[in-house]
Amino acid sequence: MFERIRGRIGSRSAEPEALSPDNLPQHVAIIMDGNGRWAKERGLPRAAGHRSGMKAVKRAVRAANRLGIRFLTLYAFSTENWKRPKAEVDFLMRLPQEFLAIELDELIENNVQVRMIGQREGLPAHTLEAIDEAIRRTAGNAGLVLNFALNYGSRKEMLEAVRALAREAAEGRLDPEAITESDFESRLQTCGMPEPDLLIRTSGELRISNFMMWQLAYSELWFTDIYWPEFTEAHFYEAVGEYQRRTRRYGGL
Structure with missing residues (x-):
């Protein structure tokens, strides 16, 4: 089930006070899409869209923190994004350094813990530092745990988990017939985190783009046509409000 929103915030659920504190998602994941298109429509270079997108990251973190969300995972750079022009990739690889130089003190002040999932191999030294x-x-x-998915691809993550299980089975430390879902999940990079309750994607695209495919099996999906640089705290509250209006059955009645 998914809801597609046109970006007009008019319902009362766009206000945090209207949300039930007893039915908040533990984990919200966001596919931050549309930076380049936002810039193009304004006659700006794509880099301007990515830089404006950093401000939307700050707004999303503040909204999640205000509500008491436990985990916020942001899809910052996919394994497929390396296909983009080198100049754009180089710019994107500088953004974590730029964002954290500005925001880290506030994150610390607000008790936010930063984590990362994704492949470290291939990332520039300054990005990793x-x-x-x-x-x-x-x-x-x-x-709040602020989890950046950087150089992340779900297929790669699942392949690595399968390889880990296969190695253990080959070494006689694991019975292949006894492997459980929990065994598989414990080899994923998200081990220790709850699965996302809510996935948000901006820019009007209706797909998950190789993002947390195992973990999103029963997530509620919320799509909006607005571009990521336009994403506000009110949009975050609107998505959570829609989440609270749904009934999660997990295949039951």
């Missing part, structure tokens, strides 16, 4: 510093400096924080 910025992420690792944020992870180190926020490791003791106990509030």
Whole structure:
């Protein structure tokens, strides 16, 4: 089930006070899409869209923190994004450093813990240094977990989990017939985190684009036509409000 929103915020659920504190998603995942199209429509370079998208990240983090959401996973750079022009990729690889240089102190002040999922191999040293510093400096924080999916692809993640299980089985440490879903999940990079209750995708695209495919099996999906740089705290509250209006049956009645 999914809901597609045209980007006009008019319902009362766009206000945090209208949301039930007893039915909040533990984990919200966001596919942040539309930076380039937002810039193109305004006659700006794509880099301007990506930079404006950083402001939307800050708004989403503030909204999630205000509601008491436990985990927020942001799809920052996919394994497929390497296909983009080198100049754009180089710019995107500088954004974590730029974002964290500006925002890390506020994240620490607000008890936010930074994490990362994705392949470290191939990422520039300056990107990893910025992420690792944020992870180190926020490791003791106990509030919102801000999880960046960087150089992340769900198929790659699942293949690595299968290979890990296969190695253990080949070494005689695991019975292949006894492998459970929990065994598989424990080899995923999201081990220790709850599966996303709610997935948000901006820009009008209606697909999940190799993002957390195992973890999203029973997530509620919320799509909006607005581009990521336009995403506001009110849009976040609207998505959570729609989540609260749904009944999650998990295949039952």
